[in-house]
Amino acid sequence: xxxxxxxxxxxxxxxxxxxxxxxxxxxxxxxxxxxxxxxxxxxxxxxxxxxxxxxxxxxxxxxxxxxxxxxxxxxxxxxxxxxxxxxxxxxxxxxxxxxxxxxxxxxxxxxxxxxxxxxxxxxxxxxxxxxxxxxxxxxxxxxxxxxxxxxxxxxxxxxxxxxxxxxxxxxxxxxxxxxxxxxxxxxxxxxxxxxxxxxxxxxxxxxxxxxxxxxxxxxxxxxxxxxxxxxxxxxxxxxxxxxxxxxxxxxxxxxxxxxxxxxxxxxxxxxxxxxxxxxxxxxxxxxxxxxxxxxxxxxxxxxxxxxxxxxxxxxxxxxxxxxxxxxxxxxxxxxxxxxxxxxxxxxxxxxxxxxxxxxxxxxxxxxxxxxxxxxxxxxxxxxxxxxxxxxxxxxxxxxxxxxxxxxxxx
Numbered sequence: 001x002x003x004x005x006x007x008x009x010x011x012x013x014x015x016x017x018x019x020x021x022x023x024x025x026x027x028x029x030x031x032x033x034x035x036x037x038x039x040x041x042x043x044x045x046x047x048x049x050x051x052x053x054x055x056x057x058x059x060x061x062x063x064x065x066x067x068x069x070x071x072x073x074x075x076x077x078x079x080x081x082x083x084x085x086x087x088x089x090x091x092x093x094x095x096x097x098x099x100x101x102x103x104x105x106x107x108x109x110x111x112x113x114x115x116x117x118x119x120x121x122x123x124x125x126x127x128x129x130x131x132x133x134x135x136x137x138x139x140x141x142x143x144x145x146x147x148x149x150x151x152x153x154x155x156x157x158x159x160x161x162x163x164x165x166x167x168x169x170x171x172x173x174x175x176x177x178x179x180x181x182x183x184x185x186x187x188x189x190x191x192x193x194x195x196x197x198x199x200x201x202x203x204x205x206x207x208x209x210x211x212x213x214x215x216x217x218x219x220x221x222x223x224x225x226x227x228x229x230x231x232x233x234x235x236x237x238x239x240x241x242x243x244x245x246x247x248x249x250x251x252x253x254x255x256x257x258x259x260x261x262x263x264x265x266x267x268x269x270x271x272x273x274x275x276x277x278x279x280x281x282x283x284x285x286x287x288x289x290x291x292x293x294x295x296x297x298x299x300x301x302x303x304x305x306x307x308x309x310x311x312x313x314x315x316x317x318x319x320x321x322x323x324x325x326x327x328x329x330x331x332x333x334x335x336x337x338x339x340x341x342x343x344x345x346x347x348x349x350x351x352x353x354x355x356x357x358x359x360x361x362x363x364x365x366x367x368x369x370x371x372x373x374x375x376x377x378x379x380x381x382x383x384x385x386x387x388x389x390x391x392x393x394x395x396x397x398x399x400x401x402x403x404x405x406x407x408x409x410x
Contacts, residue, residue: 033403034352034364035367045377045381053378059256060256062370063249063252064328066369067265067324068325069369070270070365070366072317072347074273074362074366075344076345077361078310078314078360080349082287082310082357083290085140085144086140086341087144087145087147088147088318089340090148090341091150091155092322092337093321093322093325093337093340094152094322094334094335095121095155095322096318098155098326098332098336099117099158100118100326102158102332103117109173118323124315125315126313127312129143129144129147129315130307130308156334161334166330166331166332177327178330183260183261185199197254197257200254204254208247211243266366274363287359346368346396347369348368349397350371351367352364355401375392375393
């Protein structure tokens with residue numbers, strides 16, 4: 001006798017549970033797809049490079065290489081969410097990095113004054129963009145395209161058309177500055193490659209503990225205000241899976257030389273901007289503006305002021321990326337930041353940010369940046385011709401935008 005599967009009605013407890021689980025999966029479809037794509041990329045490159053790609057040394061260096069693009073992508077998420085674009089970040093990154101280096105080389109400033117001046121420079125550049133976009137209604141595409149060209153020329157002017165190595169700066173300042181992009185958090189005892197880095201291991205355990213506590217607090221808050229929550233077993237599976245992922249990425253660095261300071265900076269920025277995006281009035285206004293600018297304006301949101309502030313924030317984030325980039329290279333170069341704007345936009349889009357505005361996540365952009373850096377790193381290990389590298393990255397960006405548009409139509 002044939003049996004028939006009967007689906008629980010939507011109004012029952014089982015039906016509500018089913019709808020909640022299905023809704024959670026649908027809401028995070030892009031994140032799941034992106035994570036699977038990253039795993040697939042790592043597996044493919046591991047096979048094609050005879051395992052070199054997945055060594056602790058290479059993956060740790062890969063994470064460090066990801067930082068600059070990830071910082072830009074964090075800011076780019078908010079810009080795209082609000083319905084704009086910033087094509088100037090590559091040139092501004094190179095310019096602000098050169099400004100920081102020249103303050104230490106020519107003016108012999110210390111690290112703190114040079115970084116402060118660089119951040120102020122980024123803030124002023126962002127204010128310049130915001131003025132034209134927010135109050136003069138010039139499209140962001142045109143304003144930032146003009147800056148992309150202008151600041152590329154200013155890089156040549158400020159460096160004299162030559163690479164300016166930070167070894168020409170006072171030795172103490174140069175060594176401290178180099179720690180930002182090349183240094184690792186200190187350890188209680190000397191650790192060599194292949195040994196566990198004790199302070200990094202403790203830091204990793206602390207990060208996982210904070211994530212678990214934060215998740216429980218968020219769940220309790222949702223229940224207190226009457227919002228639906230996942231059942232305890234599903235929440236447990238989710239926490240175990242995410243904690244395992246954090247542990248995997250962290251242990252890669254712990255086994256090598258520890259967690260780099262640049263990674264610590266990136267994670268701090270990600271947490272802060274995730275809070276800004278999801279839990280502040282400014283962040284929610286940006287999503288509202290990107291979703292429907294006219295409706296946002298009619299609801300009382302000051303679109304011009306929020307747009308102006310947004311580009312000031314983007315300017316500061318670009319300056320931070322410029323500082324990290326210059327520190328990692330230990331030099332200011334005329335080619336610094338070339339095509340960085342494309343990597344940042346691609347990372348944001350691959351991470352689930354919609355070019356139509358109103359949708360995107362900070363942590364998604366981090367994974368998108370890791371995807372882009374993995375492609376660069378893997379293809380370089382394979383000695384793939386630069387022609388094909390650009391072609392492959394372009395096709396992946398096209399695919400990501402197509403997937404976004406297809407999901408929007410659904």
